[in-house]
Amino acid sequence: GAVVxxxxxxxxxxxxxxxxxxxxxxxFQATTMFWYRQFPKKSLMLMATSNEGSKATYEQGVEKDxxxxxxxxxxxSTLTVTSAHPEDSSFYICSARxxxxxxxxxxxxxxxxxxxx
Amino acid sequence: QKEVExxxxxxxxxEGAIASLNCTYSDRGSQSFFWYRQYSGKSPELIMSIYSNxxxxxxxxxxxxxxxxxxxxxxxxxxxxxxxxxYLCAVTPQGAQKLVFGQGxxxxxxx
Numbered sequence: 724g725a726v727v728x729x730x731x732x733x734x735x736x737x738x739x740x741x742x743x744x745x746x747x748x749x750x751f752q753a754t755t756m757f758w759y760r761q762f763p764k765k766s767l768m769l770m771a772t773s774n775e776g777s778k779a780t781y782e783q784g785v786e787k788d789x790x791x792x793x794x795x796x797x798x799x800s801t802l803t804v805t806s807a808h809p810e811d812s813s814f815y816i817c818s819a820r821x822x823x824x825x826x827x828x829x830x831x832x833x834x835x836x837x838x839x840x
Numbered sequence: 841q842k843e844v845e846x847x848x849x850x851x852x853x854x855e856g857a858i859a860s861l862n863c864t865y866s867d868r869g870s871q872s873f874f875w876y877r878q879y880s881g882k883s884p885e886l887i888m889s890i891y892s893n894x895x896x897x898x899x900x901x902x903x904x905x906x907x908x909x910x911x912x913x914x915x916x917x918x919x920x921x922x923x924x925x926x927y928l929c930a931v932t933p934q935g936a937q938k939l940v941f942g943q944g945x946x947x948x949x950x951x
Binding site for chain 2: 757833834836
């Protein structure tokens with residue numbers, strides 16, 4: 724149980740375009756999902772907390788107008804990187820856990836490797 | 841001071857030996873502690889979780905928590921080459937749902 728699916732796994736886009744990444748909880752409902760970014764040989768940095776039915780909470784230094792998060796249902800959160808630039812190239816990973824497993828670790832999606840050219 | 845600190849390594853351990861990974865955290869009110877393993881190019885996978893002081897064993901893995909010292913460790917017994925990965929310590933700060941990660945320790949098991 725507690726499977727998180729993330730799509731796409733890899734995407735290459737041109738500078739100035741937007742890219743949408745989907746994160747789905749397959750066998751549970753997730754009122755909260757988290758979006759992380761990881762640069763090569765670095766740790767995971769939390770970008771934002773996605774809350775079903777309300778606005779996302781962004782970490783300090785993360786531009787909310789650039790990284791649009793929508794959590795319209797209990798099983799789907801999306802991250803849209805708008806007007807992408809090469810410095811946005813990174814590994815983006817989402818995570819979630821069932822509400823009834825609050826004391827358990829979060830499950831991560833398989834990640835999305837974004838390359839902006 | 842970083843919220844969660846780990847020695848970035850690399851840590852090299854011979855096959856069959858015990859690998860010891862350490863982590864300290866700054867928020868004394870933290871309640872939940874996790875160890876994740878991450879292979880290159882992959883997302884993290886949960887190895888162990890621990891919530892109370894003492895040891896918790898699961899197969900070849902033992903997590904140790906000392907809240908007074910704000911210290912959590914992971915021991916891997918009978919290390920295998922397949923254990924070679926980056927190990928991430930993660931902590932849930934008091935009153936928060938989010939996970940805060942350390943920078944990770946790169947572990948190499950030498951055959």
